[in-house]
Amino acid sequence: PDPELDAAFNIPEAKHPGYWMLQWPIMFDERVYGWCTSFISAQIFPNLAQDISSGKRMIDIKGNKYAFLPVKGSVALLARPAKNKEAAVLEVPRRTIILAASGNLFGRNGAVSEYVRVVMRPDLLKLEIN
Numbered sequence: 296p297d298p299e300l301d302a303a304f305n306i307p308e309a310k311h312p313g314y315w316m317l318q319w320p321i322m323f324d325e326r327v328y329g330w331c332t333s334f335i336s337a338q339i340f341p342n343l344a345q346d347i348s349s350g351k352r353m354i355d356i357k358g359n360k361y362a363f364l365p366v367k368g369s370v371a372l373l374a375r376p377a378k379n380k381e382a383a384v385l386e387v388p389r390r391t392i393i394l395a396a397s398g399n400l401f402g403r404n405g406a407v408s409e410y411v412r413v414v415m416r417p418d419l420l421k422l423e424i425n
Contacts (some may be wrong), residue, residue, distance in 0.1 A: 297334075299313075299410075300314060300334050300410055302405050303399050303410045304310070304336045304338070304339075304393045304407055304410070305407070306336065306338065310379070311416065312336065312337040312338035312341075313337045314324070314334045314336060314337060314341070315334070315335040315336075315337055315340060315344065316332065316333070316334055316345045317335070317353075318330065318331065318332045318333075319331055321386070321413075322406065323381075326419065327384065327385060327386055327416075327417035328415060328416055328419045328420060329385070329413055329414060329420075330381065330384045330385065330411075330413070330414050330415075331411065331413045332411070332412045332413070333409055333410070333411050333412075334409065334410040334411075334412075335396060335408070335409050335410075339363060339406075339408065340356070340357075340363070343356065346395070357408070363402045363406075363408045364386045364402065364403075364408070365400035365401060365402060365408050365409055366401065366402065366403050367400070367401050368398060368399060368400045368401065368411075369398050369399050369401070370396050370397065370398030370399075370411070371396065371397060371398055372394060372422075373394070373395045373396075374392055374393070374394055374395075374417065375393065375395055376390040376391065376392060376393070377389065377390060377391050377392075377393045377414070381393060381414045384414075385414060385415075385416050386416075388418060392417065393414050393415060393416060393417060394414070394415040394416075394417050394420065394422075395412070395413070395414050395415075396411070396413045396414075396415070397410075397411065397412040398410070399410065
């Protein structure tokens with residue numbers, strides 16, 4: 296259990312269902328621009344592992360099977376030094392300043408459907424806020 300995730304998903308302490316953790320690189324032209332970690336409540340998506348193993352796409356799983364596709368998010372962006380593992384994944388020297396984003400993604404009903412943590416190389420990105 297992770298207190299930050301428990302609070303985001305409003306999970307009771309008594310019977311903890313756990314989380315699914317998905318990780319993937321954000322790549323372009325065979326270069327790593329970022330690394331994304333997504334946490335999904337096993338209470339909301341109990342058969343996620345089987346669905347992914349059977350070759351289903353996440354958008355189909357969330358949007359069709361569970362009808363819980365994220366429609367909005369609340370994410371904080373922070374410039375901070377890279378942790379050792381992040382520096383290795385992003386292929387930058389340790390303690391290099393990176394962009395870190397984390398927060399909730401919400402379904403149509405307003406409930407949290409996913410919690411994301413993303414680290415990105417600022418030297419390869421352009422941020423636009425509309």
